[in-house]
Structures are given as C-alpha cells and as structure tokens.
Amino acid sequence: MIQAALARRERVVGVTVAISSIAVAAMALGLTFPLIGLILEGEGWSRTAIGVNSAMAPLAILITAQFIPLWVNRLGAKKVILAAVLTDVVLLVALKAFQNYYIWLPIRFVMGVAVAALFVTSESWINQVTENHNRGRVMALYNTVLSAAFASGPLLIWVVGVDGWTPFVAGAAIMAAAALPMAFVPVVAPVFEGRPSFSVWRYLWIAPTLAGAMLLYAMIENGSTALMAVFGRRSGLPDAEAVTLISAVVFGGMVFAFPVGWLADRMDRIKLLVILAAAATFLIVLLPGLMDSRPARLLDLFLWGGAAASIYTVAMAIQGERFSGADLVTANAAFGTLYGFGALAGPMVLGASMDYHDPEGFVWAMVAICGTFTVFTIVRQRLKRG
Structure with missing residues (x-):
C-alpha cells in the first residue's frame, strides 16, 4: 500500500x-x-x-x-x-x-x-x-x-x-x-526502455488514424492562427472584430479540453475522435451563413475551436494508451514531424484557397481538411471491423 x-x-x-x-x-x-x-x-x-x-x-x-x-x-x-x-x-x-x-x-x-x-x-x-x-x-x-x-x-x-x-x-x-x-524539484524521470520497434516514417503505416489526427490539428491550428483574422476582414469585419474570431477559437479549445478529456476516459477514444472531427466539419460549414451575426459567429467558432483543439487531446491519450517506452518517444517524434509539416502546409493550403475564392475559400479548405479526416477514420474503422 x-x-x-x-x-x-x-x-x-x-x-x-x-x-x-x-x-x-x-x-x-x-x-x-x-x-x-x-x-x-x-x-x-x-x-x-x-x-x-x-x-x-x-x-x-x-x-x-x-x-x-x-x-x-x-x-x-x-x-x-x-x-x-x-x-x-x-x-x-x-x-x-x-x-x-x-x-x-x-x-x-x-x-x-x-x-x-x-x-x-x-x-x-x-x-x-x-x-x-x-x-x-x-x-x-x-x-x-x-x-x-x-x-x-x-x-x-x-x-x-x-x-x-x-x-x-x-x-x-x-x-x-x-x-x-x-x-x-526531486523527481524520478521516466526511463524509456528498449529500442523502438518502428521508425518515425514507419509510424505513418502503423498508426495512420493518429497520424491523420495530428496532421489535421496542425493544419487547423496554424492555418486559423495565420488567416482567421484575414478571413474576418475579407468578410467585412473591422480589424478589432476580426481578431475576436481567433479569440473565440482559442477560448473554445481551453474550455472544452477538460470535458472532452473526461469523456476520453469513459468511452472509446477512436469513436470520440470521429465525433470531434465530424463536429468540426459541420460547425465550420455553418460559418459563412453566420458572419452577419456577432453572437452566432462567435458561438460557432467557440464550439468549433473546442472540437478542433480536443482532437489533439484525444489523439495524445490514444498515443499513450497504445505505445510505451522507446516506442512512445518515437511515436511522439512522429507527431512532431507531422506537426511541422502541417504547420507549413496549413497556412499555404488555406491561403491558396482564399486566393482562388476570397474569402469563402478559407472555410471550404477547412471543410475539406476536417471532412477528409472524418471520412478516412470512419472508413478505416469499418474496414478493421470487417
């Protein structure tokens, strides 16, 4: 004891x-x-x-x-x-x-x-x-x-x-x-025993759902930080109001983190990941129609930020559940690599989409990113069960 x-x-x-x-x-x-x-x-x-x-x-x-x-x-x-x-x-x-x-x-x-x-x-x-x-x-x-x-x-x-x-x-x-x-502070540092059984790049084949979740999160986080305010300005909002769009997203991520973490300890985490991705897809689809109403657009982005940011929380929980020791460090290094790629790709993809169709291109690119991951994860889980 x-x-x-x-x-x-x-x-x-x-x-x-x-x-x-x-x-x-x-x-x-x-x-x-x-x-x-x-x-x-x-x-x-x-x-x-x-x-x-x-x-x-x-x-x-x-x-x-x-x-x-x-x-x-x-x-x-x-x-x-x-x-x-x-x-x-x-x-x-x-x-x-x-x-x-x-x-x-x-x-x-x-x-x-x-x-x-x-x-x-x-x-x-x-x-x-x-x-x-x-x-x-x-x-x-x-x-x-x-x-x-x-x-x-x-x-x-x-x-x-x-x-x-x-x-x-x-x-x-x-x-x-x-x-x-x-x-x-006296602390016992964890020892990551053994040698990793896979490489960072092999991780993409071992855990494609988690890899996709991290890539999705990185593209959303960096893309929205870089271009959400620009989207607001292009939609006719003054600069001070456009910046509040980012604040709503960040605040939603902070508020929803612990409730979603609580859910992740009480239900199947892959199912929760799918629910969050589907919710993020649905909520961002609604955004263009809500831009004329300040309360509606901020509420939508608050909920969207909560769903999108919580994808990372749940993915990290699944990561720790599935891997340990040297494999856990390698898996997290793969997360870092994917985050770096997503951080570079997200703003470029969203920016190119806005150049093609300004400003709604921002939303449709987000829909494509979130929707692709949602469909991929659902199909993969059904194939695994089959």
Whole structure:
C-alpha cells in the first residue's frame, strides 16, 4: 500500500514538473514569436519575408524530430529537456545580439530544433507516467495549461515593449525559469526502455488514424492562427472584430479540453475522435451563413475551436494508451514531424484557397481538411471491423 501510494505520488510530481516546465517555456515562446514578427514588420520586410523567417521553426521540427528518440535514449529525458531550454535561452539573447534578418534564419532554425526536443520529450514524459484510466484528463490539463501559457506570452509585449534589449532579456529569463522545476524539484524521470520497434516514417503505416489526427490539428491550428483574422476582414469585419474570431477559437479549445478529456476516459477514444472531427466539419460549414451575426459567429467558432483543439487531446491519450517506452518517444517524434509539416502546409493550403475564392475559400479548405479526416477514420474503422 505504501509502495502504491509512493508510486502514485511520484507520478503526480512527475506530471506536475513536466507540465510546469513546458508551460513556462511556452510563455517565453508566446512572447518571442509575435515579437520577431513585429520587429521585422517595423524594419519594412514584406509579409512573405516574415513568413519565410517564421517557417524556420516548423521546418526544423519537420526535419529533426526523427532524431529525438536517439537523443533521449543516449542522454535521458531530463538532460534533453534541460539542454533544449538552455539552447533556447542562449539563442533568445543571440537574436538581439545579431539583429539581422539573414542571421535570424539559422538562429530560428536551431531554436526550432530545441523546441522540438523540448515538446516531444516533455509530452513523452507526461504520457509515460500517466495511468490510462485518467490519461484523457491529464492530457486535457496539459493542453489547457499550454494554451493559456502561449496566450499569455503576447500580452507581455504590453509590459516589455518591442524596442531594445528588454523583451529579449525578458524572454530569455522566462525561458531559463522553465529549467527550475526540472533542475531543483526531486523527481524520478521516466526511463524509456528498449529500442523502438518502428521508425518515425514507419509510424505513418502503423498508426495512420493518429497520424491523420495530428496532421489535421496542425493544419487547423496554424492555418486559423495565420488567416482567421484575414478571413474576418475579407468578410467585412473591422480589424478589432476580426481578431475576436481567433479569440473565440482559442477560448473554445481551453474550455472544452477538460470535458472532452473526461469523456476520453469513459468511452472509446477512436469513436470520440470521429465525433470531434465530424463536429468540426459541420460547425465550420455553418460559418459563412453566420458572419452577419456577432453572437452566432462567435458561438460557432467557440464550439468549433473546442472540437478542433480536443482532437489533439484525444489523439495524445490514444498515443499513450497504445505505445510505451522507446516506442512512445518515437511515436511522439512522429507527431512532431507531422506537426511541422502541417504547420507549413496549413497556412499555404488555406491561403491558396482564399486566393482562388476570397474569402469563402478559407472555410471550404477547412471543410475539406476536417471532412477528409472524418471520412478516412470512419472508413478505416469499418474496414478493421470487417
């Protein structure tokens, strides 16, 4: 009984430390990403140039996530997380020390490598030490805290501004604080035993439904962040009102995370994934007809954001249920690779669709993305049962 209680306490401490570290790091990144965009815009760079600069991080994730299982195997999860945090601290200072568009390209690429290592390892840590009966709720808690941390980062710009060393030093200090829970709280780091039985690319064949869910989530998250406000403006909304569309989506994701996580611990998780994807498809179809009513469009996007963001929560719960040890790290590295691809592809697909049919092309591309995953998952499950 004492051993069971001790094991349970170690799991709670382990999850708390991992979530605390990643949340503080997310706050620093939430400050840094818009800060760089504002500085480049102020220097007169085009939106295309700013987009290329911003693409360095997801490009790095896409290319290097497959190597993270090797790093974790050789160094251990705790050392990888601390090394990733330290790397980002140094590079945040380097951004100001070498304030030049072309130098920022490789700096942001290496930052992307560190961010990939940080997130893949932390998420593997959380999933490894979480018991299956409450995995959905723990992943929901993680995603809620992470979303709140990312959202709070841009608000710090109101305090530190965008000029001089202050915002960069603030970002580096916050990032350094992410190492404190991991470095000073006594915690038993999970050991990811064994060698992975598959590669990152083989994962696509082993778990195509989960791979599709992650790709869907990445395309939705990054596409809506990049172009939802543009869609609002093109639909005739003033800029201040167009920005509220993004807020409704983010708020919906935060509010629905825990209820959906609770459901994920009480019903078949694949079925729940299908329900969420179908709901996301249906709700985004309704959006064009609701744009003339402020309450209706915000409610629709609130519900859509809840359904879309919860796909990630449920997919992570299924991931932890299905994989463990070295296979879990490899599966999460595959998630990182897919996220990097989706983060690059989402804005491009939605942007091209809007260029073809402005502004409704945004909605129809979202319908195609969500609907394709829904149909694919339903057909795959029926074939498996057959």
